[in-house]
Amino acid sequence: MNGSTVFKIKDSVDLFLSNDAYLVAYYMNTRQRKCFKVNSNLKYLIETIDGRKKIDEIYSFMKSLGINGDDVDRAIVLMKKNRIISEVIYNQNIIDPLDYHRYSRQINYFSEFFEDEKGGIIAQKKLMDSKVLIFGCGAIGGDIALELAMAGVGNIYLYDYDFVEKSDVSRHMFYSIECEGLSKVETLAQELVKINPKIHVDTINQSMKPNTDIEKIISKVDLVVNTLDEPYIGYTSSKISRVCMKYNKAHYIAGGFDAHLASTGELIIPYVTPCVECYAKHFKKVLKDWKPSQHPVKLRYTEIGGLASMSLFSSSYACVEIIKYLTGIIDLGYAFKNRGEFLFTDMSLTYLDVKKDPNCPVCGGNSDERS
Amino acid sequence: MRGPKLNSTVSVVKINENLIEFFKTNTRSQIRIKVNNNTIYELVNSLDGEKSVDEIAESFSTTPEEVERLVLFLEKRGLLDTTFPRDDFIQYEQFRRTIHFVEEYAISHEDLVEMWNSIRNAGVLIIGLGAVGSWVACNLVQSGVTKIYLMDADKVDETNLHRQFGYRYSDIGCYKVDALERRLKEYNKDINIFKCYEFLNSENLDTFNEMQLNLIINCADKPNVDTTSLWVGKYGMQKRIPHIIGGGYNLHLSLIGQTVMPGKSACVNCFKKTLEEENTIDPEKVRKLMVKNRKVGSFGPMCAIVASMIGMESIKILSGKIPPSNINRRGEFNIYSMDIKYKEYGRRDDCEWCGKEGKYFCN
Numbered sequence: 001m002n003g004s005t006v007f008k009i010k011d012s013v014d015l016f017l018s019n020d021a022y023l024v025a026y027y028m029n030t031r032q033r034k035c036f037k038v039n040s041n042l043k044y045l046i047e048t049i050d051g052r053k054k055i056d057e058i059y060s061f062m063k064s065l066g067i068n069g070d071d072v073d074r075a076i077v078l079m080k081k082n083r084i085i086s087e088v089i090y091n092q093n094i095i096d097p098l099d100y101h102r103y104s105r106q107i108n109y110f111s112e113f114f115e116d117e118k119g120g121i122i123a124q125k126k127l128m129d130s131k132v133l134i135f136g137c138g139a140i141g142g143d144i145a146l147e148l149a150m151a152g153v154g155n156i157y158l159y160d161y162d163f164v165e166k167s168d169v170s171r172h173m174f175y176s177i178e179c180e181g182l183s184k185v186e187t188l189a190q191e192l193v194k195i196n197p198k199i200h201v202d203t204i205n206q207s208m209k210p211n212t213d214i215e216k217i218i219s220k221v222d223l224v225v226n227t228l229d230e231p232y233i234g235y236t237s238s239k240i241s242r243v244c245m246k247y248n249k250a251h252y253i254a255g256g257f258d259a260h261l262a263s264t265g266e267l268i269i270p271y272v273t274p275c276v277e278c279y280a281k282h283f284k285k286v287l288k289d290w291k292p293s294q295h296p297v298k299l300r301y302t303e304i305g306g307l308a309s310m311s312l313f314s315s316s317y318a319c320v321e322i323i324k325y326l327t328g329i330i331d332l333g334y335a336f337k338n339r340g341e342f343l344f345t346d347m348s349l350t351y352l353d354v355k356k357d358p359n360c361p362v363c364g365g366n367s368d369e370r371s
Numbered sequence: 372m373r374g375p376k377l378n379s380t381v382s383v384v385k386i387n388e389n390l391i392e393f394f395k396t397n398t399r400s401q402i403r404i405k406v407n408n409n410t411i412y413e414l415v416n417s418l419d420g421e422k423s424v425d426e427i428a429e430s431f432s433t434t435p436e437e438v439e440r441l442v443l444f445l446e447k448r449g450l451l452d453t454t455f456p457r458d459d460f461i462q463y464e465q466f467r468r469t470i471h472f473v474e475e476y477a478i479s480h481e482d483l484v485e486m487w488n489s490i491r492n493a494g495v496l497i498i499g500l501g502a503v504g505s506w507v508a509c510n511l512v513q514s515g516v517t518k519i520y521l522m523d524a525d526k527v528d529e530t531n532l533h534r535q536f537g538y539r540y541s542d543i544g545c546y547k548v549d550a551l552e553r554r555l556k557e558y559n560k561d562i563n564i565f566k567c568y569e570f571l572n573s574e575n576l577d578t579f580n581e582m583q584l585n586l587i588i589n590c591a592d593k594p595n596v597d598t599t600s601l602w603v604g605k606y607g608m609q610k611r612i613p614h615i616i617g618g619g620y621n622l623h624l625s626l627i628g629q630t631v632m633p634g635k636s637a638c639v640n641c642f643k644k645t646l647e648e649e650n651t652i653d654p655e656k657v658r659k660l661m662v663k664n665r666k667v668g669s670f671g672p673m674c675a676i677v678a679s680m681i682g683m684e685s686i687k688i689l690s691g692k693i694p695p696s697n698i699n700r701r702g703e704f705n706i707y708s709m710d711i712k713y714k715e716y717g718r719r720d721d722c723e724w725c726g727k728e729g730k731y732f733c734n
Contacts, residue, residue, distance in 0.1 A: 011667045012623075015660040024657075029623045029707075043660060050663035106533050109668030112623075120668075150533050150671050169558050170468045170513050173536070176557035194539040195532060261397060262679075264709075292382035292394070293412070296419035297452075300379035305468030306397070308513035309682025312506065316675035320706060323672065330707060337709045345398050347680055347696045349711045 001055065006088040007076070008051030012112040013084050017043055025084050029112055034082060038075075041067050045075055051088055086116040094121045095128065099198075103152050113329040123327035124152060130326050131155040133217060135208070135240060136227035137162070137184040139171035139308075140255045143315030144225055144322070146173055149192040151323055155200045156192060157221060158185040159228075161207035171260065171308055208236060218243045223322060227255030241268065241276035245362060250325055253279075253339075254318045262310035264317045264340035264349070267325060273336045274356045275363040282354045306344075313342060374427065375442045376420030376452040380475060385412055393450050397475045402448055411441065420452065446479060453480040460487050465559070466515040473686070476693050486690045487515070493585040493689040496520040498571050498603065500547040502534040502669060503617045504590035506678035507685070509537055512555045512562060514686055519555065520579065521548045522567040522591075534671035571599050576606040584610070586688055588681060589628075590617035597643075600628075604639025607631060608724050608731035613688050614639075618677045618701070625673045627702035629716070630684055633725070634733040636698035640724040642716050676704055 009015065016024040020043075023036045044065055048058050055076075062072050079085045092100065100107065103124050111120025130153050134141045137160040145156055162184045168175045172184075179187040185203035192201050204217070208228060218224055224244055228236040237253060244251045253276070254265040268275055274282075297303075321337065324330045340351045358364050377383070382394040386403065391412050393402045406412065414431055424442065428435040445451045453474060457463045460470055470487055477483035495516055497504045500523040508519060527535075527542045527550050537554035538547070548566040555562060565582070569575055571591045587607055591599040600616050607614035608631075616628030616639065631638050680697075687693040702713045724731045 009662045009665075011665060015662070016657050017660055018657045028621070046660050047663070052664060102529050103533055104530055105666070105669045106671070107668070108666065109670045112668060146536070147672050147675060150536070152533065166465050167467055169465050170515070173509060173513070175513075177560060178557070194541065197540050258396070262683075289386075290384060292384050293416050295379070295382070296377050296416055297379050298419070303379040303467060303471045304396070306472055307469060307510070307683060307686055309507075309510040309679045309686070312510060312675055312682065313679035316672040316679060317709070319672035320670075320676070320709070323670075324706075335707065340709075341399070343399055344683060345400075345696065347683065347702075347711070349709075 003054060003056040005055045006052065006090065007049050007055065007085045008088050009046065009049055010083060010086050010112060011108065015046060015084070025082065036078070041065070041071070042075060045072060049085060083115060086111070089117045089121065092118070092121050094118070095125050099124070099128065099152070106151065110327060110329055123329055126327050127152045127323065128154040130223065131157070131221040132223050132225065132322070133157040133159065133221040134225045134227070135159045135236065136229070136255060137188050138227060138255070139311035140259045140315050140318070141225065141227035142172045142174045142184070142188055143312055144254060144318050145188055145192060146195070147316060147319040148322065149196050149199055151319070152196070153326070157202045157204065157217060158188055159204045160184045161205060171305055171311055173308065173312065208239070214240065215243050218249060219247045221249065223326065224249055224251035225254050225318070225322070226251055227259070229255055237276045244268070245270050245275065252318055252322055254314065259314040260306040260311050262306060262313040262342040262344060264314055264342060266339045267321045267332065267336060269332065269336065271363055272333055274338070274354050275360060277362040278357045278360050279339070279354055281357055281360070282352070310344065373421055374423040375418050377415060377418040378450055378452050378474060379471060381450050383412070383415055391415070395449065395475050397472055402450070414441070418451070449475045449477060453477050453483045455480065459484045461491060462515065469514045473690055473693070476690065482692070486692050489691045490686060490689045491515050491517050494518040494520065494583040495685065495689070496522065496579060496584050496587045498522045498587065498589050498599070499591035499617070500525070500535070500551055501531070501590060502671065502674035503619055503678045503681065504588065505535045505537045505551060506675050507588055507590070507681050508551055508555060509558065510679070510682035511685055512558045516689065517559065517562045518583070519562065520565045520567065520582065520584070521551060522569065522571065523547045524568055524570045534669055534674050536675070571602060573602055576602065584612050586685060587612055587614040588617060588685065589614065590619070592619065600639050601643070604631065605724070608633050608638055611733065615681055615684055617681060620669050620673055623706045625677045625704040627677055627680055627697065627704060627711070629699070629701045630688070630695045630697040632695065632698055633731070637716050637718040638722060638725040641719045641722045642701070644719055644722065645716050673704070673706060
């Protein structure tokens with residue numbers, strides 16, 4: 001700390017003065033409350049810490065009120081230690097100043113999860129350095145790509161073979177009339193660049209076949225999103241997850257299970273969360289007596305679908321989890337979520353009770369044995 | 372279609388020899404019926420729309436009247452495809468997914484046509500085109516709404532792009548209403564956009580007095596959300612227009628605002644009164660310290676979650692048939708727990724707006 005250091009009260013802290021003798025700090029993020037015995041001069045100090053004044057200016061202002069520098073020092077140290085205030089960074093050299101400006105509000109948001117603003121800038125840098133591969137650019141995959149690009153994810157790989165058609169208006173946020181008939185990956189890639197000219201997008205315009213090699217591409221990314229439902233989600237899930245487990249990559253299962261109806265998917269972190277195989281086992285058990293008959297309408301899948309806003313719900317949920325993972329703002333090691341079911345009718349969200357199977361052939365067993 | 376057709380969204384499950392379950396995928400609701408034998412199960416599973424009632428009756432050795440009776444039973448419960456003739460739906464091809472989605476709530480073809488027309492022809496005012504309003508506007512046009520009123524005086528700024536949708540890098544410096552209008556017309560050319568280049572204030576909702584408004588969505592935060600909600604709430608009560616209080620972001624929590632159906636639910640003033648009572652602390656002893664220059668951070672996906680819920684709520688209201696879920700409550704979405712928690716707020720008899728003695732009392 002030198003004379004030109006600037007402090008601000010953290011956005012996630014509300015401060016109350018009780019009986020002019022106690023300072024109560026309410027930490028909104030964690031809902032904690034801390035109480036400090038203070039003298040009545042502290043309120044002047046707090047009112048002076050405005051995120052703009054240098055510490056020297058604060059000293060001289062406090063001096064004019066007859067309060068000496070040692071007392072101010074002690075208060076500053078105490079508030080810093082208790083994460084009430086944090087240092088404002090002016091000359092950061094972690095990311096490009098233009099990016100710092102563009103993502104300033106988001107950096108502000110991230111910073112609240114760390115001790116100081118530097119933590120937030122580093123989180124933003126992690127996003128900008130990330131490589132995310134998205135299998136399937138439909139309602140969910142498309143929305144996820146858009147939201148990740150907006151948040152600043154620097155490298156996105158899009159995998160799909162389909163074309164934009166007329167009825168996609170009601171489910172793809174990247175849809176536009178003039179793109180009808182064009183490839184989905186190209187259309188989406190162009191939209192991402194329009195939002196962020198700095199983004200790097202690679203497109204893979206093909207469908208996934210049993211002999212398709214996906215190892216090479218999965219091995220070079222940080223995270224995989226799977227929304228493919230062809231030939232069916234169970235097949236693509238196990239194929240993709242096998243490779244992800246092998247290369248120790250996290251992947252988010254975002255589609256193929258009513259995500260278009262706003263249900264939420266799950267992030268699979270190898271050997272931390274239940275894996276695709278654990279889920280398959282769970283469903284086999286709970287659905288063993290529930291066997292729908294063959295539906296009489298052959299082309300039913302061209303009619304089934306949710307509202308655009310329902311896909312947006314699942315996609316946004318996915319992006320929150322993905323960004324938590326990529327930035328580390330919240331440690332998912334203990335706080336990961338299972339697949340959830342959202343109901344349109346009452347807008348409730350409940351989670352499935354799926355546990356990591358200790359005997360799972362894919363992720364079970366002693367972690368030492370896995371290599 | 373020549374004959375009755377099972378709705379594409381319905382799954383049929385034989386629970387046991389005497390019990391059949393119809394599972395409606397969209398609403399996750401079940402209807403179970405008791406049967407004496409396998410005939411009904413097989414009959415239902417043959418309803419592909421290609422066979423006439425007479426043909427079905429013949430192949431199941433029963434009378435057309437009996438088949439008609441079953442068909443009517445299924446139709447009343449939203450289990451049959453009621454989209455034929457499809458020419459009755461304007462822009463069916465584009466919006467067939469929306470139409471089939473709300474179909475589970477329809478009890479007849481006429482009913483579904485009415486719902487679709489009601490969604491299509493509704494006028495929706497969105498105030499504030501930021502982190503919530505921009506997403507909502509797009510979702511509504513994507514679901515078939517064709518009359519949108521956009522209100523915002525702001526221009527697109529680079530720092531908006533991480534959380535506000537529909538704006539591109541090349542839109543920086545343009546008015547948000549203009550940029551968003553362009554994006555909305557890329558979804559559907561046949562829409563009417565009315566633009567108002569103003570921030571909301573205590574009077575300018577009168578601009579819309581002569582216009583057809585079926586829903587107002589408040590996403591305006593200048594000077595602050597509480598004030599704009601009161602302005603919108605008051606206008607909505609005066610004119611009896613349903614309104615949704617947009618909500619927004621508050622650090623780790625996203626606020627999901629309430630839906631107000633005038634005369635049928637708690638109004639903005641009811642919420643205000645109850646909230647004030649809850650938050651009463653002795654001002655003599657405890658003071659909140661003001662923090663200067665606070666610019667609270669924001670996070671796109673958390674805003675989009677709120678926007679998506681407003682989008683769903685809007686379609687319910689506009690359909691005229693699906694009851695909204697967020698009346699008399701507000702919610703919070705928590706980024707730590709990823710849970711949605713709702714808190715109930717009832718309608719108040721002592722409300723100066725909608726209470727028995729209130730200015731805008733109605734039932």
